[in-house]
Amino acid sequence: MSNANKMVIELLRLGAYLQREGARLTREFGLAQQQFVVLVAIKEQGPVSQKAILSDLLYEKSNVSKSISRLSSLGLIKTFKSDEDSRFVLCEVTNEGREVVEQCMVKMKALNEKWLQHIPEHELEQMVKVLGTIRPMA
Numbered sequence: 287m288s289n290a291n292k293m294v295i296e297l298l299r300l301g302a303y304l305q306r307e308g309a310r311l312t313r314e315f316g317l318a319q320q321q322f323v324v325l326v327a328i329k330e331q332g333p334v335s336q337k338a339i340l341s342d343l344l345y346e347k348s349n350v351s352k353s354i355s356r357l358s359s360l361g362l363i364k365t366f367k368s369d370e371d372s373r374f375v376l377c378e379v380t381n382e383g384r385e386v387v388e389q390c391m392v393k394m395k396a397l398n399e400k401w402l403q404h405i406p407e408h409e410l411e412q413m414v415k416v417l418g419t420i421r422p423m424a
Contacts, residue, residue, distance in 0.1 A: 315386050324353040329379040329387050
């Protein structure tokens with residue numbers, strides 16, 4: 287088996303683990319994992335359009351729309367028309383949304399430190415760089 291195939295298999299294995307643990311973690315906050323990822327993206331990007339969120343994440347448009355609706359109904363984000371172009375709706379995290387992200391990140395950090403503790407920091411840094419270069423096929 288080629289190294290490329292071995293890497294993809296390892297990524298799939300890790301993806302399944304992260305999906306399971308991420309769902310367990312975000313469920314504590316009444317969110318699906320995908321909703322939490324969208325919430326974090328909105329927090330990191332500031333007032334942001336749905337189009338910009340889509341370009342950052344690898345989710346389908348309908349899934350992002352549903353996540354935005356859910357996050358808005360929970361009071362974790364607010365949506366409003368852009369001052370520059372009223373055709374665009376922008377999303378921004380509320381104070382409650384920031385608090386949820388912070389609380390969840392504290393728990394996530396503890397989990398990550400536990401399962402990655404055996405990997406030296408310089409190797410983690412190298413892995414982040416390599417994974418950052420991988421792009422999905424169009």
